[in-house]
Amino acid sequence: MTMTEFEAGLERTRSIVIPFGSVEEHGPHLPLSTDTLEAYQVCKRAAQQRPLFVAPPVHYGNCRSTACHPGTISISTTTLKGLFIDIVTSLRSHGLKCFVALTGHAGGAHGMALQEAGEQLIARFDDIQIAVVSEFDLARDEGRGLIETPGDCHAGEIETSRILHSHPQLVKGSAPREFPSFPTGILVRDKRRYWPGGVWGDPGKATAEKGARLEELLVAKLIALVGELERMNS
Secondary structure, three states, X not given: OOHHHHHHHOOOOOEEEEEEOOEOOEOEOEOOXXXXXXXXXXXXXXXXXXXXXXXXXXXXXXXXXXXXXXXXXXXXXXXHHHHHHHHHHHHHHOXXXXXXXXXXXXXXXXXXXXXXXXXXXXHHOOOOXXXXXXXXXXXXXXXXXXXXXXXXXXXXXXXXXXXXXXXXXXXXXXXXXXXXXXXXXXXXOOHHHHXXXXXXXXXXXXXXXXXXXXXXXXXXXXXXXXXXXXXXXX
16 A cells, blocks of 8 residues: 555545564464464455455564563563554544454463553544454354364464465465463463474364355454444544
């Protein structure tokens, strides 16, 4: 997009989705960029169906449970909050009014950092609307009938299906099912000791068809969310 294309886009919409991802291990079969690829794909698909800006994705996130796994690059929650605040503040100065942070990474501290940043922004600016949502939360209810693996959440049936659909050339075989068990309430240093394979779920049940259906569901949910924000801001 050029400067003039951006300016022309403001005549059609004042809404923007910001894809947040991570550089994080996703087992031996999925790329480190899985979370970013998933969120960016959904945002681009949504923009094909309604007027909507898509920001360049934020590739880094806060990763705790996978911090010891090779390839994971984690940033602090302070850095993540600052990035979101600065990006929205800058975009608002250009006339954007409705912001959706769609995160493909569903880590607890990561999501809370984005939510805290959003709260600070709506307290600071009374002319904007903000939503912060993870893909996992956006499709939680409707996707239950499609996914066969109870508790599947990371590099398993869901995410392997998603990448098999959108970026099949990046899937390198499969991986064994795995359900790690961390000690309740105890903060452990060697996280890989409790989660050796980097999978939380069953990649063996993944199919590209499931990935396509999940993607369509997420696109529809995202479009509905943008519409709700725009009605609030009208």
